[in-house]
Amino acid sequence: MPNPPTEDLFATKPGSDFDPLALSALMTRRAHAGWLGMAYEGHGDGWVELSLPWREDLVGVPETGVLASGPIISLMDNATSISVWSMARRFLPHATLDLRVDYVRAAEPGRKVIGRGECYKLTRTIAFVRGIAHDGDPDDPVAHVIGTFMATHGTYL
């Protein structure tokens, strides 16, 4: 569940296009995403890419230096969340209903992880998302993600 400072976002004029770059900048400068060091990487229609740095205090396996999977879930939660607003072309409050993550392989220690989130279907209340996390080669992901969000105030369509 990402952390948009809602007061800023609701200032966006109704009907104006949603800007994933501006929102990512807001979302990643504080709270959980800020602590993780999450950053905006890019976006397109219905997709968003964020990154997560490799950092010693985010390690899950001290013997190998492999990142913990928790930060990768956070990364994918945020990337898929913003992809929903990108698809809806506006911000509206929503909550993550579920996320499933397949850990395809361990991320290489020292490398930043890119999370690409994509919204593939919007209904009035539910957004269906999927995504991958990789550490340099999108064709060789570290994780695959699938999940759903629910609009908590208002509807996506």
Added chain:
Amino acid sequence: MNGLELPPYAVALGIGIDHDEDDKPVLFVDFSERILGRPGFIHGGALSGLMEMAGFAGLRAELAQRGEPQRIKPVNVQVEFMRGGTEQRTFAMGHVTRAGRRVALVNIEAWQDDRTKPIALAQMKFLLSPAGE
């Protein structure tokens, strides 16, 4: 990591062991800016991180009790978010549903002030292999 040793990520996030229940660890995390998601609520990723740690810890404890040290590798996780986590202490505990020779399935529950109202459920699948292989 074993049942009682938490990795750097868990320590940095503020995850600790609250107490044991039937010799299985109950983990907790106190609310802080580090786990804040949308205003007033815990980030789903941080909550998932706590639950994964509880899953690892529960499985480690179970395998240790059996005297079967194993190398464990997560295959996947499914998290269901049922209630927003608010600004208070959050607990999580993993229950081993099945641990065979090759695969283990662990259900994890997260709750806050009312244990009968879990805020999230997760299920993790692990691949097991004999330690040393």
